[in-house]
Amino acid sequence: MDSDGLTDEERVRTTREVLALFASDVAEAAFDVVTPDGLTPPGFADAADLLRHRARGRVEDAGYWTFDRAPVDDEIWTAVLTVAPFSYFADLYGAQGGAPIVSLADEATSSFVRAAGERLAQVERVVGRDRLVPLTAWRARRRAARREARRRRSPHGSPRLGPDHGRGAVTRGGASRRRAGLVPLTTGRGRWWHLDGARGKLTTPKSSLPRRVTVSGADSGLRVSSR
Known part of the structure; x- marks a missing residue:
């Protein structure tokens, strides 16, 4: 819908x-x-x-x-x-x-x-x-949106996760978006995800990563692990 x-x-x-x-x-x-x-x-x-x-x-x-x-x-x-x-x-x-x-x-x-x-x-x-x-049309629309997002995304400050998409690092980059609570975490699908710093929660849609996500602090940013 x-x-x-x-x-x-x-x-x-x-x-x-x-x-x-x-x-x-x-x-x-x-x-x-x-x-x-x-x-x-x-x-x-x-x-x-x-x-x-x-x-x-x-x-x-x-x-x-x-x-x-x-x-x-x-x-x-x-x-x-x-x-x-x-x-x-x-x-x-x-x-x-x-x-x-x-x-x-x-x-x-x-x-x-x-x-x-x-x-x-x-x-x-x-x-x-x-x-x-229809589901087939929705999937085609989402694939097109992802391709467009990858085309528009800046290469700076957006590290990719490893091949298992299970671990990665969120680094600095995109000051205006960070102020809005968004951080550049890339899983090969090119999306900005919501970070709630007060609670230490990273919102990861289930379509992009497994549901259970752990966020821990690091000097250069945050480290994210999922399982």
């Missing part, structure tokens, strides 16, 4: 409406809980608190943590509707397992659904036909 041109409020509302269509289909969920900057959305704090109590793993940072894949009941589902539009990733699975039937990324700016027939028609009525993009 294409979210270009939507305001934050429109994106959140549309995402929740689409998720609600799949309420009876979702059996399991995996996602991260990201406390939004600024004013906390209504109900978010209560939903995050409930999920912390239901999470299987230990929550060390209330501002960002991962809810590992687990069965969804009515209580969890209500909380998912509240927090998922702000997640960096959210995968919802059907009863048969397999690939997610709904997948959100980067605060629901990227949304993917598996739907056909009447369910697809329902999604279309919510988001509009023009915003539905």
Whole structure:
């Protein structure tokens, strides 16, 4: 689904409406809980608190943590509707397992659904036909965007990771973007990623690196490891 041109409020509302269509289909969920900057959305704090109590793993940072894949009941589902539009990733699975039937990324700016027939028609009525993009077309569009990003990217201050894309260093470069909380980390795909220095968190979309990322300080910048 294409979210270009939507305001934050429109994106959140549309995402929740689409998720609600799949309420009876979702059996399991995996996602991260990201406390939004600024004013906390209504109900978010209560939903995050409930999920912390239901999470299987230990929550060390209330501002960002991962809810590992687990069965969804009515209580969890209500909380998912509240927090998922702000997640960096959210995968919802059907009863048969397999690939997610709904997948959100980067605060629901990227949304993917598996739907056909009447369910697809329902999604279309919510988001509009023009915003539905077939997966093959979306992949082609993303490849083109990556090629353009590589063409435009400055070679200064953008080191590449090793062949396993598992380790690398974030160095200085691009002062205006650093002030905006962006650092040049290249994995062969040419993207600027968000760095939250206060929390020591580097936002790495799941499409670019594994979800578990560790950031440690170094004299020349930051060192990033992932697994």
